[in-house]
Amino acid sequence: MSIVVVGSVAFDGLKTPYGVREKVLGGAATYFSLSASYFTEVRVVGVVGDDFLPEHEAVMNKRGVDTRGIQRANGKTFFWKGEYGENVNEAKTLQTDLNVFATFQPQLPAEYLNSEYLFLANIDPVLQTKVRDSMPGVKLVGGDTMNYWIKDHRENLGKMLKRVDMLLINDTEAKMLGEDNSLPRAARKVLNLGPKALVIKHGEYGATIFFRDGEFAGGHHPFRAPALPLEEVRDPTGAGDSFAGGFMGYIASQGEVTRTVLKHAMFYGSVMGSFSVECFGTERLQSLTREEIDERFLIFRELTHLD
């Protein structure tokens, strides 16, 4: 099985209580790809500028990620600079230079079109819908979005929501999208907009998946995966995208999308998020082993299971 991911490939400038990095490889599609690469074949679609060097692409290729869908454009690669204070749950954006990403028009290589899984990372919902439509035979589509699209591009987002099977967003986004301050009520309202399942990421408190009634043949109760209580979160950047990569990657590796698969996917998503934040940028995601991942899976189990 293989999964296509469409989204940002970027450079990040990072400042956390643990240090500073001027310019490291980042972007939602990058974190997602590296994370998912431990579970399934990954094909990435994005755009980069002249400053994106072979050594950067090699980071993905070393993990077996197919980068033929990364377009080259004249100009600089998307750059984001952010700072985290004592509260690692909140990033303060210091600089956002969209650069070549501003005019990104995703183009899927013909070789990608037989993929059965698709993840639409956070980009303009019009583009997300377009990509979705270009893969009519896809088995399962996951998507992400953010405040900006929820606030000012609601109509376009609404069309996209009818075309994805699962939406992965955080608490604030869910409350904004569902227009309700109660998370469970907001979840129900978001599910009424289209997706069959909604994963809400709670940061250090883990994540919850809510199911639309009757979907994935199971009870009507949601399922919650914990986050690892980590004493040292060196860089929270990309935690959500790493979660999405583990979540979607695991699903793609299973062949069928049952409730049991989705529950395990929630755990693998949390596991990958917990690795991601241990080091700056994508460093930790570059050199994991499947053994380390499965060992941590067992810790997550111990964290939550009665026996």
Place this chain on the structure above:
Amino acid sequence: MSIVVVGSVAFDGLKTPYGVREKVLGGAATYFSLSASYFTEVRVVGVVGDDFLPEHEAVMNKRGVDTRGIQRANGKTFFWKGEYGENVNEAKTLQTDLNVFATFQPQLPAEYLNSEYLFLANIDPVLQTKVRDSMPGVKLVGGDTMNYWIKDHRENLGKMLKRVDMLLINDTEAKMLGEDNSLPRAARKVLNLGPKALVIKHGEYGATIFFRDGEFAGGHHPFRAPALPLEEVRDPTGAGDSFAGGFMGYIASQGEVTRTVLKHAMFYGSVMGSFSVECFGTERLQSLTREEIDERFLIFRELTHLD
């Protein structure tokens, strides 16, 4: 097995998006007692004023709670008035009249002294330590505290912390007491102050128990219980005390304090908290059945368990 609880018995004035109550039975010891009464024999120690009528005491007696330790004093009962907005996680205190509670000196009836379990709800740590010392043979002691004591009575609180086995506090209190913005690091620092285990309550995200190394013969990993994603939280007042009642009550019912017992206690604590917030005041806690409790326990299991 029986448990003694020392703390406030009060009247509350409540305003939430679901309605208003001018004066209903409340107080930490009341919520705790009712909650714990579904698991074990409960003996309460507190103080009330002239406005505390037989019908109020009857609420506890109907649940089999021994109220011989409730003293009568001239004056009015402790009164708290609070309001919750759209964000039910935060109470806005509108009025606090300590009344007879201001000069509360806990006195344990001789009949209470053979209890093997003790819970020190949130009162002056000097009084908590005094009560603790009056029960030297007790098997397990749980305690609560709040910002006020952490900020301005640290020395007295330090003495109390050396005399309790488990401390149950919320995120904000844990970070303040551990003087660290990372919850897992704060937890470790609090455990260094005395308790063998620390339960941190995260509101709608559940609760985590952290263990001091080597205690309760198990791995060194914490354990996390979820909260129920409730669409309607009518009144969050007393959720933490109801959690404590379920947690300590279940432990007291088991006879031994193993890691497995503590994990189950975390679930029962969350279960009782979830019932408490469904109605105003202690209403829901007055009329539960053990069957309803165990049914909800299974829902909590389904919420978090892979299989």
